Amino acid sequence: MAxxxxxxxxxxxxxxxxxxxxxxxxIEPRSVTALIGPSGCGKSTFxxxxxxxxxxxxxxxxxxxVLMDGHDLYxxxxxxxxxxxxxxxxxxxxxxxxxxxxxxNVVAGVRLNNKRMKRSEMDALVERSLRSANLWEEVKDRLKxxxxxxSGGQQQRLCIARAIAVQPDVLLMDEPCSALDPISTxxxxxxxxxxxxxxxxVIVTHNMQQAARVSDVTGFFNLRSIGEPGGLVExxxxxxxxxxxxxxxxxxxxxxxxx
Amino acid sequence: xxxxTELTHPDNQPQPPPEAPLFEKPVSRFGDxxxxxxxxxxxxxxxxxxxxxAAFLLVEAWPALWADPDEVPGGDGIVLYVWPLLFGTxxxxxxxxxxxxxxxVAIALxxxxxxxxxxxxxxxxxxxxxxxxxxxxxxxWGLSELAPLTVEPTRxxxxxxxxxxxxxxxxxxxxxxMLVASIVxxxxxxxxxxxxxxxxxxxxxxxxxxxxxxxxxxxxxxIRQAVLPFGRSSIIGGAMxxxxxxxxxxxxxxxxxxxxxxxxxxxxxxxxPSTIAANIALDFPESSGLDINVLIASGLVLFxxxxxxxMTARAVINRRRDFSGAN
Ligand SMILES: Nc1ncnc2c1ncn2[C@@H]1O[C@H](COP(=O)(O)OP(=O)(O)OP(=O)(O)O)[C@@H](O)[C@H]1O
Ligand SMILES: [Mg+2]
Numbered sequence: 001m002a003x004x005x006x007x008x009x010x011x012x013x014x015x016x017x018x019x020x021x022x023x024x025x026x027i028e029p030r031s032v033t034a035l036i037g038p039s040g041c042g043k044s045t046f047x048x049x050x051x052x053x054x055x056x057x058x059x060x061x062x063x064x065x066v067l068m069d070g071h072d073l074y075x076x077x078x079x080x081x082x083x084x085x086x087x088x089x090x091x092x093x094x095x096x097x098x099x100x101x102x103x104x105n106v107v108a109g110v111r112l113n114n115k116r117m118k119r120s121e122m123d124a125l126v127e128r129s130l131r132s133a134n135l136w137e138e139v140k141d142r143l144k145x146x147x148x149x150x151s152g153g154q155q156q157r158l159c160i161a162r163a164i165a166v167q168p169d170v171l172l173m174d175e176p177c178s179a180l181d182p183i184s185t186x187x188x189x190x191x192x193x194x195x196x197x198x199x200x201x202v203i204v205t206h207n208m209q210q211a212a213r214v215s216d217v218t219g220f221f222n223l224r225s226i227g228e229p230g231g232l233v234e235x236x237x238x239x240x241x242x243x244x245x246x247x248x249x250x251x252x253x254x255x256x257x258x259x
Numbered sequence: 260x261x262x263x264t265e266l267t268h269p270d271n272q273p274q275p276p277p278e279a280p281l282f283e284k285p286v287s288r289f290g291d292x293x294x295x296x297x298x299x300x301x302x303x304x305x306x307x308x309x310x311x312x313a314a315f316l317l318v319e320a321w322p323a324l325w326a327d328p329d330e331v332p333g334g335d336g337i338v339l340y341v342w343p344l345l346f347g348t349x350x351x352x353x354x355x356x357x358x359x360x361x362x363x364v365a366i367a368l369x370x371x372x373x374x375x376x377x378x379x380x381x382x383x384x385x386x387x388x389x390x391x392x393x394x395x396x397x398x399x400w401g402l403s404e405l406a407p408l409t410v411e412p413t414r415x416x417x418x419x420x421x422x423x424x425x426x427x428x429x430x431x432x433x434x435x436x437m438l439v440a441s442i443v444x445x446x447x448x449x450x451x452x453x454x455x456x457x458x459x460x461x462x463x464x465x466x467x468x469x470x471x472x473x474x475x476x477x478x479x480x481x482i483r484q485a486v487l488p489f490g491r492s493s494i495i496g497g498a499m500x501x502x503x504x505x506x507x508x509x510x511x512x513x514x515x516x517x518x519x520x521x522x523x524x525x526x527x528x529x530x531x532p533s534t535i536a537a538n539i540a541l542d543f544p545e546s547s548g549l550d551i552n553v554l555i556a557s558g559l560v561l562f563x564x565x566x567x568x569x570m571t572a573r574a575v576i577n578r579r580r581d582f583s584g585a586n
Contacts, residue, residue: 051473053469053472053473056469056472081475081476081477082475084472084474084475085474085475086475088473089473091466091469091470091473093466095466095467095469095470096470097467097471097484097485097488098467098489099488099489099491100488108471108474108484109474109475112474112475112476112480112484113475159470162470162474163473163474166474166475
């Protein structure tokens with residue numbers, strides 16, 4: 001449960017293209033860390049190196065260290081599949097499995113882990129996960145219906161339920177609300193505040209207010225200049241980043257005077 | 260202009276002249292007309308040809324359908340004449356499908372999800388190339404290479420698995436058996452089946468593959484969770500298209516099989532029925548009079564069965580399109 005992540009001098013490549021350079025940061029457990037920055041500066045790229053989804057892109061690689069409670073995620077003995085079982089992810093577009101019911105979607109990850117589970121335990125897990133995702137009341141009467149029949153916001157909360165059903169240590173979210181309406185966004189923001197009691201949460205967002213509302217710590221990513229790799233410019237308490245950042249570029253960005 | 264339209268147009272904005280409607284009917288271009296009429300023509304032509312074939316089959320088969328049973332070859336009437344052939348056709352095609360379908364799924368998976376890109380492309384070409392080999396070549400290969408190779412293994416099957424009706428024996432000494440015919444057919448339907456399935460696998464939404472992998476799925480678990488469910492109806496559709504091809508395949512079976520007209524599930528002896536298409540190819544040159552009508556009547560049956568299989572296949576494939584991954 002809730003682990004600390006330390007990143008040291010991380011360079012991230014797509015084949016020969018250096019997308020992100022020299023990122024070092026510490027992500028505290030039981031907190032929400034927000035990553036903000038202009039488009040194309042490598043926020044998603046960075047986020048995906050934290051659970052080794054990055055290397056699914058052919059020839060993509062990361063150089064540097066990512067430690068979770070001291071364990072090197074990129075160590076020679078480490079299986080990326082095992083990493084992803086500990087570090088869950090929620091994507092920009094809701095992606096429940098279309099051929100599965102709501103129930104099966106929630107337990108999809110648990111079934112993978114090859115745990116033999118009694119029917120009653122499974123039912124309990126589904127209810128607990130859906131309750132944590134604030135979705136239980138809305139779907140409890142149609143658990144056997146396909147997950148793709150839900151609204152976008154419900155689908156996204158279903159994906160969150162699916163991600164937390166396996167009880168990961170860390171939850172990564174890449175613009176989880178960008179496809180949602182304000183009400184669903186509100187629901188998911190509330191959810192994040194609840195979930196951070198138990199999990200380490202990292203969220204990428206373009207919505208400055210959202211970062212200010214939900215996060216404890218904010219990291220600002222930027223491109224040094226056009227054609228240069230992106231990198232972490234500044235990282236600090238969210239209140240500090242939004243009131244008195246130490247970097248000029250950060251100040252311009254958060255106050256909307258960017259570019 | 261009514262007053263309500265004027266309300267939405269303040270005076271300082273120019274009003275459209277009344278004689279020019281906002282949405283004009285588009286000008287019909289010459290190229291558009293040529294394209295739409297030639298596409299239409301081609302569509303109609305296909306229907307006409309299909310109807311013509313059906314009409315020909317019906318007219319020519321008609322006398323055989325009502326002929327005196329004694330006059331039909333075999334002397335037991337048209338139904339008992341066609342039945343073993345239909346049985347042979349279905350047996351050969353289904354067994355071929357049984358061999359080809361799992362292989363096609365495996366190859367499609369390998370190409371789309373396991374092989375390095377270069378190998379995948381090369382393998383794709385090779386499979387497509389199989390489709391370009393004339394069927395007579397497959398027939399000759401089956402007869403001269405494959406058949407002798409199967410003699411020993413079928414003997415073994417007879418001795419050890421003889422209790423299964425499929426391998427009852429006695430094993431053929433020449434190898435010109437239903438088993439070999441089915442294997443040859445399987446190789447022949449592999450390309451089309453693989454192509455349809457591969458296409459579906461390629462279209463698996465990245466979103467769903469990543470959803471699975473992010474949960475900590477291994478590659479095989481991801482395939483089971485995201486790829487196979489998404490491709491399921493295409494697998495069925497591709498298999499049925501292959502089945503349609505196997506049903507109508509003529510030369511390979513005509514060359515390989517030495518039929519004797521029995522109705523049996525025994526794959527490895529010499530007592531197999533022929534298939535409709537192969538039977539027509541072999542008997543037609545020496546037939547005359549009512550015999551020709553009888554052969555054509557068997558062709559009519561094949562036409563109906565193949566049409567049915569292909570239509571079902573198309574329906575299954577189209578249903579997947581409606582389903583469209585439900586993003
Ligand atoms: N699959 C890929 N292959 C090659 N280059 C990529 C790939 N994905 C991203 N990039 C490049 O990496 C850089 C960072 O992209 P990334 O998607 O991480 O940006 P981002 O900060 O998430 O942007 P956005 O806010 O628009 O989502 C960009 O220059 C992008 O073109
Ligand atoms: Mg992004």
